[in-house]
Amino acid sequence: MTTFSGVAANFGGVPLAFAFIATLGTVGAVTRGLDKIGIDLYGHGFTLFSFWGIVVTYLYFQIPLMILIIAPAIDGLREEWREAASNLGASSWQYWRRVGLPILFPSILGAMLLLFGSAFAAYATAYALTSGHIELTPLQIGELIGGNVLSDPHQGYALAVGMALVISVTMALYFVLERRASRWRRRES
């Protein structure tokens, strides 16, 4: 499971974009398959080369990343806590509501921040998917810096600084949450 997640989380960049074009593009395998059973994806307004198309594609490395980050936290839930809860008459739902989720909460929030950072910074997949024709901050910076006729490097630098600020705030929050989350972690030696 973790090995697979590791492999999938590493499968990013340009190849990922083409894998999804072959899957959900206008002549992709899944698009054609759904067409055969009467569902016309593109007729319903879906296109891989839009906001939601990029979301579906990013999920391919984001979900495994989430598994990799959150698995240690879930492993850290001690069996004793569940036993103690059921001894006191808690149902499974009550255990998760009152014990499990509150303990996991900082880890989940932290993992969400990391995923946010990773999606916010991604460039290659979105570029290859849309040939640079979608307005995302990293693509805009690339457009402004990369020797284009219309380029305005200073605006690019400004955007880059803004992006760095957003990422710094994200990471600062992550470290705070990580410290809280590690309170419950079993110390292994």
Add this chain to the structure above:
Amino acid sequence: MTRHMPRSGWVWLGIGAAYFFIPLAATLEFSLKEVSGYGLSSYREILSDPQFRDLLWVSFKLSLATIVVSLLILIPGVYSVHLSFPRLRPLVEFLSVLPFVVPPIILIVGLLDFYNVDRVPLWFIESPRFLVPGYVVLSFPFMFRALDVSFRSIDVHTLTEAAHSLGAGWTTTLMRVILPNIASGALAGAFLTFALVMGEFTMAHIALFNTFPTYINYVGQTQANPAAALTIISFGLTWLALLGILLVGRRPGRGVAPVAGR
């Protein structure tokens, strides 16, 4: 955790596996498609393209250079942190997270601004080796972690003192005593760096250099089926590198012997 997997767990696992494998299967199918029926013509087309070989070679050289430079910096660096400057550890660990945090797009903007003609000789700027410093930075977290784990598993102080008391200098100690003991970590770091550089698109693209990933993108904008074939090839490369790490990690006896050397 998997002792009692509820039925819903299997359903989710199935959905996850489908999500993981369907794009791969679709890409494979796409890469084998010909005008009528299936065949290997897309692969033949890619493999006979001289640009494919050239740019694969460029990326390969870049990843070797990155591995060599980062090992040269990090082996003595991590060694001295473990041996003499344990108080610097929090700082080094913080630095090792930074490349995760700073997106490549921002890094390359900074690099392009910093390495301009006034500061750096032209032979460095005008060839893809321009990318090596950036790649060293990108690979720093992976390399550092891999080496750090290795150094943790050996007794750096005892090994160093034993080597010195037998009359070895710093170079001999590092090369003949420390290096054989951390070889598995260094190899794992090298494989990770290889996978990283072979797939790095953002920096090469913005800096207008042609490497293997930019070639995949270029093919993708013009020919759909060969691009699928390239995607499969590139995924295979990543997979091989990760397999390498697994294999290196599975040989406990070799890299972590308490005292190695002949």
